[in-house]
Amino acid sequence: MAVGTDLARDLAGIVGDDHVRIDEGALTAYSRDATPLFHARPQAVVLPGSTEEVAAVLRYATAHGIPVVPRGAGSNLCAGTVPLSGGIVLVLTRLDKLLEISSEELLARAQTGVTTATLASAAAAKGLLYAPDPGSHTVSTIGGNVATCAGGLRGLKYGVTRNYVLGLEAVLPTGEIIRTGGRLWKDVAGYDLTRLLTGSEGTLAVITEATVALLPAPAETGTGVAYFDTLADASRAVTAVIAAGVVPATLEFLDRKCIQAVEEFAGLGLRKDAGALLLFGDDGSADNVEDNLARIGNICQANGALEVTLAENVARAEALLAARRCSLPALSRLGSLTILEDATVPRHRMAAMVDRIDRIADQYDLRIATFGHAGDGNLHPTCVLDPDDDEGADRAHLAFAEIFAAAIELDGTITGEHGVGAAKLPYLTDRLGDDQVALLRRIKKAFDPAGILNPGKLGS
Amino acid sequence: MAVGTDLARDLAGIVGDDHVRIDEGALTAYSRDATPLFHARPQAVVLPGSTEEVAAVLRYATAHGIPVVPRGAGSNLCAGTVPLSGGIVLVLTRLDKLLEISSEELLARAQTGVTTATLASAAAAKGLLYAPDPGSHTVSTIGGNVATCAGGLRGLKYGVTRNYVLGLEAVLPTGEIIRTGGRLWKDVAGYDLTRLLTGSEGTLAVITEATVALLPAPAETGTGVAYFDTLADASRAVTAVIAAGVVPATLEFLDRKCIQAVEEFAGLGLRKDAGALLLFGDDGSADNVEDNLARIGNICQANGALEVTLAENVARAEALLAARRCSLPALSRLGSLTILEDATVPRHRMAAMVDRIDRIADQYDLRIATFGHAGDGNLHPTCVLDPDDDEGADRAHLAFAEIFAAAIELDGTITGEHGVGAAKLPYLTDRLGDDQVALLRRIKKAFDPAGILNPGKLGS
Numbered sequence: 001m002a003v004g005t006d007l008a009r010d011l012a013g014i015v016g017d018d019h020v021r022i023d024e025g026a027l028t029a030y031s032r033d034a035t036p037l038f039h040a041r042p043q044a045v046v047l048p049g050s051t052e053e054v055a056a057v058l059r060y061a062t063a064h065g066i067p068v069v070p071r072g073a074g075s076n077l078c079a080g081t082v083p084l085s086g087g088i089v090l091v092l093t094r095l096d097k098l099l100e101i102s103s104e105e106l107l108a109r110a111q112t113g114v115t116t117a118t119l120a121s122a123a124a125a126k127g128l129l130y131a132p133d134p135g136s137h138t139v140s141t142i143g144g145n146v147a148t149c150a151g152g153l154r155g156l157k158y159g160v161t162r163n164y165v166l167g168l169e170a171v172l173p174t175g176e177i178i179r180t181g182g183r184l185w186k187d188v189a190g191y192d193l194t195r196l197l198t199g200s201e202g203t204l205a206v207i208t209e210a211t212v213a214l215l216p217a218p219a220e221t222g223t224g225v226a227y228f229d230t231l232a233d234a235s236r237a238v239t240a241v242i243a244a245g246v247v248p249a250t251l252e253f254l255d256r257k258c259i260q261a262v263e264e265f266a267g268l269g270l271r272k273d274a275g276a277l278l279l280f281g282d283d284g285s286a287d288n289v290e291d292n293l294a295r296i297g298n299i300c301q302a303n304g305a306l307e308v309t310l311a312e313n314v315a316r317a318e319a320l321l322a323a324r325r326c327s328l329p330a331l332s333r334l335g336s337l338t339i340l341e342d343a344t345v346p347r348h349r350m351a352a353m354v355d356r357i358d359r360i361a362d363q364y365d366l367r368i369a370t371f372g373h374a375g376d377g378n379l380h381p382t383c384v385l386d387p388d389d390d391e392g393a394d395r396a397h398l399a400f401a402e403i404f405a406a407a408i409e410l411d412g413t414i415t416g417e418h419g420v421g422a423a424k425l426p427y428l429t430d431r432l433g434d435d436q437v438a439l440l441r442r443i444k445k446a447f448d449p450a451g452i453l454n455p456g457k458l459g460s
Numbered sequence: 461m462a463v464g465t466d467l468a469r470d471l472a473g474i475v476g477d478d479h480v481r482i483d484e485g486a487l488t489a490y491s492r493d494a495t496p497l498f499h500a501r502p503q504a505v506v507l508p509g510s511t512e513e514v515a516a517v518l519r520y521a522t523a524h525g526i527p528v529v530p531r532g533a534g535s536n537l538c539a540g541t542v543p544l545s546g547g548i549v550l551v552l553t554r555l556d557k558l559l560e561i562s563s564e565e566l567l568a569r570a571q572t573g574v575t576t577a578t579l580a581s582a583a584a585a586k587g588l589l590y591a592p593d594p595g596s597h598t599v600s601t602i603g604g605n606v607a608t609c610a611g612g613l614r615g616l617k618y619g620v621t622r623n624y625v626l627g628l629e630a631v632l633p634t635g636e637i638i639r640t641g642g643r644l645w646k647d648v649a650g651y652d653l654t655r656l657l658t659g660s661e662g663t664l665a666v667i668t669e670a671t672v673a674l675l676p677a678p679a680e681t682g683t684g685v686a687y688f689d690t691l692a693d694a695s696r697a698v699t700a701v702i703a704a705g706v707v708p709a710t711l712e713f714l715d716r717k718c719i720q721a722v723e724e725f726a727g728l729g730l731r732k733d734a735g736a737l738l739l740f741g742d743d744g745s746a747d748n749v750e751d752n753l754a755r756i757g758n759i760c761q762a763n764g765a766l767e768v769t770l771a772e773n774v775a776r777a778e779a780l781l782a783a784r785r786c787s788l789p790a791l792s793r794l795g796s797l798t799i800l801e802d803a804t805v806p807r808h809r810m811a812a813m814v815d816r817i818d819r820i821a822d823q824y825d826l827r828i829a830t831f832g833h834a835g836d837g838n839l840h841p842t843c844v845l846d847p848d849d850d851e852g853a854d855r856a857h858l859a860f861a862e863i864f865a866a867a868i869e870l871d872g873t874i875t876g877e878h879g880v881g882a883a884k885l886p887y888l889t890d891r892l893g894d895d896q897v898a899l900l901r902r903i904k905k906a907f908d909p910a911g912i913l914n915p916g917k918l919g920s
Contacts, residue, residue: 103703104808127705149648160646162655163623176895183806186620186838186876188609188659189884189891191900191918195622195655199648216705243563245587245676287747346643348564378646416646424649431649435636439906440651446902458651 007066011046011088014056019047019094030071030089031082034136036337037393038079038422042069042089049094051169051177051208057090058206059175062450068173069454070202072113072144075136077340078421080148080201084456092143095208101126105183107166109211112143116150119212128214131158134417135328143207149199151417153324156375157249157282158215160417162198169209170197173448183211196443201419202454204447218283221249222293223317224310226300227274231255234276235351237303238374241280242347244299246292250281251375252324255354258331258369262323265330270323274306278374279324281317327371328382334367335384339396343407344416347377356406357381364399366392378416405430420458428458467526471506471548474516479507479554490531490549491542494596496797497853498539498882502529502549509554511629511637511668518666519635521548522910528633529914530662532573532604535596537800538881540608540661544916552603555668561586565643567626569671572603576610579672588674591618594877595788603667609659611877613784616835617709617742618675620877622658629669630657633908643671656903661879662914664907678743681709682753683777684770686760687734691715694736695811697763698834701740702807704759706752710741711835712784715814718791718831722783725790730783734766738834739784741777787831788842794827795844799856803867804876807837816866817841824859826852838876865890880918888918 011020021027022044031039043066048054061068067087074081083089095111101122102108108130110119116137120130133152134140140150146168151160167181181187181194197205228234234253241248254262254277263270270277278300282292297308311317332338345353354370357379361368372379381403385392404414404427414420414427429437444459445451451460471480481487482504491499503526508514521528527547534541543549555571561582562568568590570579576597580590593612594600600610606628611620627641641647641654657665688694694713701708714722714737723730730737738760742752757768771777792798805813814830817839821828832839841863845852864874864887874880874887889897904919905911911920 104699105806106702106707149652151646155646159623162652163619172895172899176899178893178896178899180896182873183871184804184873184876185836186611186615186804186833187873188875188877188879189873189888190880190896191664191903192609192622192655192659193896193899195652195658198655199652204651216707239564242566247566247676285748285751288745291745344644344646346565373646376645411643413642413644413647413649415648416644417648419648420650428649433638435632436638436640436650436653439632439636439638439653442906443651443903446899446906 008044010060011044011057014060015046015048015053019049021045033074033076033079033081035077035079035082035421035423036339038082040082040084041086042083043086045089045091047091047094051171054090054206054208055171055175055177057088058171058173061088061452062174065450066452067455068452070206072141073139075140076144076148076419076421078415078419078423080419080421080457082422084422090206093141098122101128103128106214107183107211108214109209110142112208112210113141116140116142116145123214124217127217129217130212130214132161132164142210142212146198146207146210147200147202148419151378153252153373154249155373155378156251157247162195164213165194165198165210166213167211168194168197168207170205170207172205173450173453185213201421201458203444203458204453220286220289221281221283222289222311223279223281223320224293224297224308225320226278226297226305226308227271228276228278228305229274231276231354232351233304234278234374235348237278237300237305239348240299240303241296244295246295248280248282248292248296248375250279251373252279253277253374254323254327254371255369258327258371261330261334261369262326265333266322266326268319268323271307277323279320324371331369331382331384335386337385337387339383341381341400341403342378342416342418343381343403343412343414344378345407345410345412347375349410350374350377350379353379353407353410353412357403360399360402364395366396366399368399377412401427422456425457468504470520471504471517474520475506475508475513479509481505493534493536493539493541495537495539495542495881495883496799498542500542500544501546502543503546505549505551507551507554511631514550514666514668515631515635515637517548517550518631518633521912522634525910526912527915528912530666532601533599535600536604536608536879536881538875538879538883540879540881540917542882544882550666553601558582561588563588566674567643567671568674569669570602572668572670573601576600576602576605583674584677587677589677590672590674592621592624602670602672606658606667606670607660607662608879611838613712613833614709615833615838616711617707622655624673625654625658625670626673627671628654628657628667630665630667632665633910633913645673661881661918663904663918664913680746680749681741681743682749682771683739683741683780684753684757684768685780686738686757686765686768687731688736688738688765689734691736691814692811693764694738694834695808697738697760697765698810699808700759700763701756704755706755708740708742708752708756708835710739712739712832713737713834714783714787714831715829717829718787721790721794721829722786725793726782726786728779728783731767737783739780784831791829791842791844795846797845797847799843801841801860801863802838802876802878803841803863803872803874804838805867805870805872807835809870810834810837810839813839813867813870813872817863820859820862824855826856826859828859837872861887882916885917
């Protein structure tokens with residue numbers, strides 16, 4: 001390929017000509033990630049082939065004050081990998097070796113660019129479970145999952161990415177390679193940099209390798225569905241399930257607007273008269289799964305469910321889960337610009353929060369439907385717009401500012417699992433306060449004195 | 461009480477005369493924590509009654525460059541709360557309100573000085589489990605548990621303190637009060653300060669309140685014991701249990717020297733001819749507990765166990781657990797100076813590590829027995845000495861340096877759950893490398909520009 005600038009020539013000297021791109025196609029493609037409305041053009045796209053090359057690129061960038069935006073699959077929804085200040089997009093997908101799956105130590109070790117699904121499949125082949133399962137898992141990388149502390153459908157029972165990261169190899173913006181944590185569950189030697197880097201969104205260091213904990217795969221899984229007249233009923237059922245001492249692996253919901261969109265899109269035979277659909281699932285020994293699903297079903301019925309169905313087999317369970325999986329594509333079809341957010345509240349406040357979302361949507365004359373993780377209060381209000389409707393986008397912006405404020409007011413947060421990135425940075429001070437944001441900036445400076453790593457995001 | 465210095469007068473102006481102590485008794489008592497051989501005299505002991513008083517003390521200390529050592533029960537074993545540079549010992553035990561136990565949200569919220577056992581009992585009364593169970597739980601405080609990322613016997617199945625901390629209130633050395641995290645499992649707004657403060661050993665901020673996650677209490681628990689000829693056999697059995705997909709709640713071991721010391725001390729009827737004792741336990745539904753214990757027993761037998769016994773009732777289970785609980789007192793009786801360490805290695809390397817420990821003990825002519833958490837490779841080699849034997853203490857020092865080096869060589873760490881404090885700071889660079897230690901220092905400075913908080917510990 002043609003390398004036309006000093007920057008590209010210098011970078012090619014590190015990673016080789018074939019792994020630096022400054023062509024129009026690449027610069028355009030890497031101007032965006034999966035987040036609508038945000039884009040900014042980099043000067044070069046670099047694909048290093050080793051940790052040492054990552055270190056050399058970072059040393060070069062620090063020396064020359066050039067911004068560097070680390071990026072895995074770019075599937076994030078918070079504009080976390082949009083190169084706001086130009087510079088280099090550092091694409092880590094060539095670091096794609098799955099290094100180890102250990103049944104003995106219940107862990108996996110992988111280079112940063114291995115997709116989460118690849119890691120999870122390799123673990124499954126040995127009878128092991130990698131528990132975090134973000135919606136993007138087939139394309140997203142393990143490094144990206146760590147950098148964003150990715151969540152997923154199993155958060156309630158299994159926790160999120162941070163609960164599984166044991167150790168990291170990472171490169172500081174100044175080029176030093178560090179190894180944090182290791183292969184142990186118990187290790188308190190030093191500040192917990194493993195967890196500090198988890199969720200740091202590429203602003204503190206570039207993660208090049210991760211060691212993650214695995215679990216023995218559960219013997220059985222089971223799924224059921226319940227319909228309710230109102231989301232308030234569904235929310236009460238969820239609270240009652242937890243209060244009864246059942247912590248199911250999956251507890252997802254769709255609101256009325258989602259149910260209708262999904263049914264119109266996929267014709268799954270969902271009840272369009274229902275105000276809420278609750279999808280529940282558990283895993284473990286066959287007896288426990290059966291017991292827990294029956295208990296959840298009974299609790300739903302005691303809390304006014306219109307109908308409860310337990311899937312009698314795997315195929316039927318897949319059909320039920322399809323309703324949840326279809327939510328985003330079904331909503332996206334309604335307008336080609338889809339803004340997917342993830343305000344989160346304590347689970348017993350879910351219905352109150354969705355009520356606030358609905359009122360805000362009406363006030364701003366927007367189509368916002370909400371689905372999400374009922375078990376951990378992680379809501380995904382989704383606004384669908386015509387991409388040419390600039391005025392609609394402005395209204396959506398104002399509406400989401402109110403939605404985030406409502407979440408904070410209800411003891412919640414502006415982002416449960418998608419991250420802050422550029423999209424939620426304007427709301428961070430509302431959540432954390434001035435003193436904590438000032439502290440984040442000082443921590444950022446301790447890692448990145450020249451401020452080259454992912455500028456305009458966390459810590460900026 | 462008499463307040464005889466300017467420092468004491470100034471501090472009394474913040475917390476009141478009754479809560480500042482400069483008398484000989486107090487200064488002597490707070491010269492030490494539970495760690496042998498380390499002591500240093502503070503100038504004043506201060507017991508604040510509110511977060512605001514903590515903030516005022518810290519602002520005063522930063523303004524005057526006076527060291528402050530935050531302290532809960534002082535039960536740590538790494539000299540983490542010894543006031544090496546004098547100054548103020550900030551005792552947090554008056555902040556002892558248990559603020560909330562929520563069955564609905566599965567969480568507890570407590571001021572920092574609440575003991576772990578108080579919190580756990582209050583949770584148990586509502587049918588809930590606070591999973592971390594450090595050996596010190598009846599005296600240690602929840603704030604101290606968070607500050608040290610305390611572990612315990614249930615680490616393998618349930619993880620350690622970091623896996624349960626949802627949110628913190630903390631005071632920066634410069635006096636700002638911050639609230640990190642909150643009431644949610646999923647919250648990625650900002651760097652993960654909640655986990656960064658967890659295990660920061662009072663060097664970054666003073667924790668004044670913690671919100672921790674609870675679980676539904678398991679319906680049943682069960683316990684069994686297996687004897688082996690050698691620890692290598694026991695270690696193989698542990699590896700086989702995990703490889704069979706069983707992750708028991710408890711998996712503890714005693715080596716030959718521990719078994720003998722415990723039996724001589726407590727006369728529990730342990731087999732003194734055995735080279736290793738493995739104590740295993742699980743919790744959950746009655747069926748699962750029964751199944752898992754039977755499977756573990758069978759795996760032990762297949763791996764050469766001399767004898768396997770499953771406790772038929774709670775009283776018998778308690779008797780079995782007594783062997784583990786007696787280990788430290790039984791060893792302490794052999795010499796009144798007891799140095800209890802916690803080098804940690806991947807679990808399949810436990811036998812190799814204990815072998816190394818035994819050879820090092822022989823080489824330095826020391827009595828070192830080892831017990832610990834076989835499930836997570838967290839070993840507690842324990843050296844017993846005559847306190848007047850200065851030369852023996854020197855040899856112990858050299859021996860432990862070799863033990864830590866051996867742990868690092870075996871992919872392990874210098875401390876699994878006790879912390880770095882002053883005791884393990886000399887070995888930290890061996891574990892983390894120069895670049896990472898330099899980074900810890902920069903992070904420390906981001907929190908504590910004047911370097912007043914617990915100097916001579918992590919980040920110094």
